[in-house]
Amino acid sequence: MKKFVELTSRIVPLPIENIDTDQIIPARFLKATTREGFGENLFCDWRYDVNRVERPDFVLNNPLYKGQILVAGKNFGCGSSREHAAWAIQDYGFDVVISSFFADIFKGNALNNGLLPIQVSDGFLERIFEAVAKDPETRVLVDLYAQLVRLEASGDQETFEINPYKKSCLINGYDDIDFILNQRDAIEIYEAKIAG
Amino acid sequence: MGKTLVEKIWDAHVVKSDAGFPDILYIDTHFIHEVTSPQAFDGLRSRGLPVFRPAQTIATADHNVPTVDQHLPIKEELSRYQVDMLTKNCAEFGVELYGLGHPFQGIVHVIGPELGITLPGATIVCGDSHTSTHGAFGCIAFGIGTSQVEQVLATQCLLQQKPKTMKIEVNGTLGKGVTAKDIILYIIAQISAAGGTGYFIEYTGSAIRALSMEARMTICNMSIEMGARGGLIAPDDITFDYVKGREFAPTGEAWDTAFAKWKTLYSDEDAEFDQTLNFRAEDIEPMITYGTNPGMGMGISKHIPATADQAVSEQPSFQKALDYMGIEGDTLLVGKPIDYVFIGSCTNSRMEDLREVAEFVKGRQKAENVTVWIVPGSKQIEQQAIAEGLDQIFEAAGFHLREPGCSACLGMNEDKIPAGKYCVSTSNRNFEGRQGPNSRTFLASPLTAAAAAITGRVTDVRELLEETVYA
Ligand code: SF4
Numbered sequence: 001m002k003k004f005v006e007l008t009s010r011i012v013p014l015p016i017e018n019i020d021t022d023q024i025i026p027a028r029f030l031k032a033t034t035r036e037g038f039g040e041n042l043f044c045d046w047r048y049d050v051n052r053v054e055r056p057d058f059v060l061n062n063p064l065y066k067g068q069i070l071v072a073g074k075n076f077g078c079g080s081s082r083e084h085a086a087w088a089i090q091d092y093g094f095d096v097v098i099s100s101f102f103a104d105i106f107k108g109n110a111l112n113n114g115l116l117p118i119q120v121s122d123g124f125l126e127r128i129f130e131a132v133a134k135d136p137e138t139r140v141l142v143d144l145y146a147q148l149v150r151l152e153a154s155g156d157q158e159t160f161e162i163n164p165y166k167k168s169c170l171i172n173g174y175d176d177i178d179f180i181l182n183q184r185d186a187i188e189i190y191e192a193k194i195a196g
Numbered sequence: 197m198g199k200t201l202v203e204k205i206w207d208a209h210v211v212k213s214d215a216g217f218p219d220i221l222y223i224d225t226h227f228i229h230e231v232t233s234p235q236a237f238d239g240l241r242s243r244g245l246p247v248f249r250p251a252q253t254i255a256t257a258d259h260n261v262p263t264v265d266q267h268l269p270i271k272e273e274l275s276r277y278q279v280d281m282l283t284k285n286c287a288e289f290g291v292e293l294y295g296l297g298h299p300f301q302g303i304v305h306v307i308g309p310e311l312g313i314t315l316p317g318a319t320i321v322c323g324d325s326h327t328s329t330h331g332a333f334g335c336i337a338f339g340i341g342t343s344q345v346e347q348v349l350a351t352q353c354l355l356q357q358k359p360k361t362m363k364i365e366v367n368g369t370l371g372k373g374v375t376a377k378d379i380i381l382y383i384i385a386q387i388s389a390a391g392g393t394g395y396f397i398e399y400t401g402s403a404i405r406a407l408s409m410e411a412r413m414t415i416c417n418m419s420i421e422m423g424a425r426g427g428l429i430a431p432d433d434i435t436f437d438y439v440k441g442r443e444f445a446p447t448g449e450a451w452d453t454a455f456a457k458w459k460t461l462y463s464d465e466d467a468e469f470d471q472t473l474n475f476r477a478e479d480i481e482p483m484i485t486y487g488t489n490p491g492m493g494m495g496i497s498k499h500i501p502a503t504a505d506q507a508v509s510e511q512p513s514f515q516k517a518l519d520y521m522g523i524e525g526d527t528l529l530v531g532k533p534i535d536y537v538f539i540g541s542c543t544n545s546r547m548e549d550l551r552e553v554a555e556f557v558k559g560r561q562k563a564e565n566v567t568v569w570i571v572p573g574s575k576q577i578e579q580q581a582i583a584e585g586l587d588q589i590f591e592a593a594g595f596h597l598r599e600p601g602c603s604a605c606l607g608m609n610e611d612k613i614p615a616g617k618y619c620v621s622t623s624n625r626n627f628e629g630r631q632g633p634n635s636r637t638f639l640a641s642p643l644t645a646a647a648a649a650i651t652g653r654v655t656d657v658r659e660l661l662e663e664t665v666y667a
Contacts, residue, residue: 017513018389018489022627027608031260031274033234033281045629050615073513075390078423078489079627081325082232083341104393104425105325109341122509163357165217176355177239177347183212183220187353190211190222 002114003173007095008141008152010067013132014059019072020079021106025088027080038084039091060092064136069096071128071140076117077106086110096142098149100125111166112175118142118149124158127151144170198464200361201430202396205336205461209319211353218355224318226253226348227304228291230260230282231608232323236346237285249352250290254313257282257295258303262610263571263598266296275609289349300443302574302600305329305542309413310574312442316431316458321348326542326624328419331428332412333435334461336396338426359425360394360470363463365401368477373658375552376411377544377622377641379403380418381483381493383475389491392424395470398463399429403477409438410548417543418624421490430462482657485626485639486529487517492626494529496644496656502526520628521636522616529638529654533565534618537649538631539642540571540598541605541623547577549622549642554586556646556660562594563652569611570595571603595649607632620648 029041046058054061070089076099077085086109089097096116110117120128131151132138139152144167150157169175199207211220228236233255240247247253260275270276279296286293294300300307305326308314316334321327325339340354348354366379384391397419404415412429419427429435436458439445446454463469481495494500502525503515518525523532539545539553550572562568570590572578578600581587587597604611605623612632613619619637622645623630626637638654647657 015512016516017510018491020489020625020627022606022625022630026629026633027259027606028633030231030608031278033278034238035235045633050633075393075423078389079325079625081323081327081339081341083235083323083343086341101390101393103390103423105339105341109343112341112343126509163218165355175343177243177343177350180220180347180351180353180355181245183353184351186212186220187222187351194222 001169001173001175004095004114004116004144004170006143006145007068008139009069010065010137011069011071011128011132011140012059012065012067013129014070014072015129017073018075018078021077021082021085022079024077024085025082030082030084035087036091038088039093042088042092068094069098069140069142070094071098071125071132074099074101074122074125076102078103081105083109083113086113086115090115098125098128111170114170114173116142116144116170118160120149120158120160127156198467200463200467200469201334201398201428201461202336202359202361203467205317205319206358208317209336218357221319221354221356223321223348223352223354224252225308225313225320226352227308227320227322227327228253228255228345229304229322229324230257230278232342233285233345234278234281235342236323236349237289239346240289240349243350245350247289247291247349252352253291253349254308255282255286255291255293256301256304256307259602259606260609261296261601263601263603266599272610299575302576303542303545303602305417306545306573306577309333309409310442310576312439312445315439315445315454316435317461321354325420326417328424328426329413329417329542331416331419331426332409333439334428334431334458336426336428339420359396362392362395362397362424363469363472364397364399364475365472366399366403366475366477367401368403370403370477370480373482373643373661374480375641375643376407376414378480378483379477380415381485381490381639382480384418384422384490385483385493386475387422387473389421389489390423392419392422395424397424397427398469399427404429405432408548409434410546413546414543418490421624431458482641482644484529484644484654485637486521486523487514488520488626488628490624490626490639492517493639496530496654500525500527500529530656532618532654533652534620534638534648534654535566536613536617536619537566537568537645538571538604538619538621538623539645540569540573540603542573543624544622544642545571545573545577547580550577550581550586551584553642553646554589556643557593557595557650558589560593560650562649565652566649568595568649569598569604571598572600574600604631606630607635613637620645620654
């Protein structure tokens with residue numbers, strides 16, 4: 001799994017609430033049997049018209065905005081369990097998603113792939129959107145060790161929560177399977193106990 | 197202090213619980229399907245691992261399959277490839293597959309209960325968010341991502357944080373034309389599409405207890421639409437009667453042992469929930485959604501909310517949803533012409549749904565402007581519907597009974613709602629493009645969907661039910 005420790009980057013703002021996984025990656029693109037290549041169709045129906053021409057008003061098509069941090073409205077990633085949503089965001093080039101609220105399954109999927117979901121307060125999210133509206137080149141610093149996210153120019157910052165186990169997974173680049181495979185003995189003992 | 201049902205089941209499945217780490221939770225049953233499993237099998241291959249407990253893994257093909265001419269090869273190349281991949285992976289790793297052509301094939305959340313694989317007190321996962329459906333039997337059942345599918349294939353366990361618990365109580369008697377689907381759409385509209393995030397929800401109360409197993413599955417199915425990890429209902433005689441005698445349900449001594457255990461599956465009187473909500477069945481009308489998430493629903497007689505009445509921060513998203521749907525705030529939805537009716541999906545494609553619709557449409561004709569698809573949840577349901585002559589009733593009404601699959605629930609197979617068209621759908625999601633690019637979805641119960649099919653418009657089914665009575 002990809003490691004994550006620290007990042008300073010420009011941001012891509014998407015101030016829409018309840019962005020569901022069908023918007024992130026529509027179902028018709030889930031037919032691939034590998035994890036790569038989903039970035040091309042990230043936010044497909046917002047990004048392209050029916051003839052696959054870029055819609056100029058969508059933020060990913062706006063040359064003013066770029067960066068490795070996606071900032072979105074609350075309840076990001078609701079809907080289906082498709083991990084393809086996390087893969088698509090990562091494959092496009094994002095390493096961090098900031099929102100004031102994440103859907104559960106999305107959050108878990110992101111963490112399992114080294115994509116860092118950061119939950120900030122409604123107020124701080126609002127201030128990030130305001131900053132980038134004023135200056136599209138706004139940069140944000142993310143420090144996973146310190147669990148800190150900061151608007152570089154103003155110094156406005158907030159700490160965020162992350163499960164300590166998940167934090168160490170990200171920092172070391174190991175995943176749940178690596179961890180759980182080491183627990184085979186405990187699993188077999190449990191099974192024997194249940195079987196009586 | 198007593199325990200909630202979720203805590204009882206959870207605690208019985210914890211392999212290991214260390215401070216600072218998520219619990220290692222043992223998974224009794226793992227369902228897989230063609231869309232979210234190929235990368236997981238690849239993961240096993242690259243780690244050189246077998247499936248740890250293949251007998252506890254069951255596969256079916258549902259998301260990508262066509263719902264006509266299933267005996268022919270799948271036309272769409274990528275879908276065919278994905279289904280073939282599943283067949284190949286199951287053969288290689290020794291997993292039982294109920295694929296196309298198999299008498300047990302169907303939507304993963306329909307076949308588990310139907311075959312008696314879904315049992316009270318179990319832990320059940322699947323790479324699909326509507327795994328919550330199985331909670332109707334008093335199980336901990338939830339959707340997982342592909343990395344977790346790989347984890348369960350490799351170890352039959354999952355690293356999981358113990359969830360918070362919520363109790364939702366619905367008491368009273370449902371009015372005429374009001375069904376389980378309306379209960380759950382009502383609850384979601386009350387608490388929003390994010391109101392259950394982080395929770396496992398236990399549904400209780402006299403209105404829930406009175407429901408059949410099929411109706412309970414409809415309720416639990418949509419738990420995820422309020423963000424909850426899962427939802428469940430304590431098992432009772434209705435549950436046990438349903439399970440008994442099914443294909444893979446325990447028999448003889450094994451049944452007796454299981455039954456004794458199942459009887460202990462309830463939340464203790466003094467158990468504490470992190471949150472409790474109460475609703476009255478009498479307050480619930482037939483429901484319909486008007487927007488682009490399942491929380492944007494209302495009683496069918498109501499006006500669509502106005503954007504100006506929303507919190508300021510929510511107004512842009514709200515207006516965007518109305519624009520997408522091509523409707524205006526502060527107007528009635530009843531009377532709006534529609535183009536398609538879809539009766540199907542793991543929410544409402546079971547025998548009871550089909551019977552209810554057949555009874556309602558018997559002797560009636562669909563409106564000319566509407567295309568109606570009825571898609572059974574499984575091969576067994578399709579066969580049963582034919583045995584009961586429901587296919588004849590549907591045909592006479594101008595409806596089309598198709599073959600089993602996820603169908604128009606998600607725009608992934610051949611059944612798509614065309615751009616700009618309106619569909620009254622019994623499925624569970626009304627997201628933008630969910631039923632096909634730029635399609636527009638109104639979620640409702642099978643009865644409300646059937647009523648729309650007859651009139652060609654969004655309709656309050658209660659008016660047509662009156663007609664039946666006085667005819
Ligand atoms: S019917 Fe719809 S919600 Fe249910 S499993 Fe299939 S795609 Fe998912």
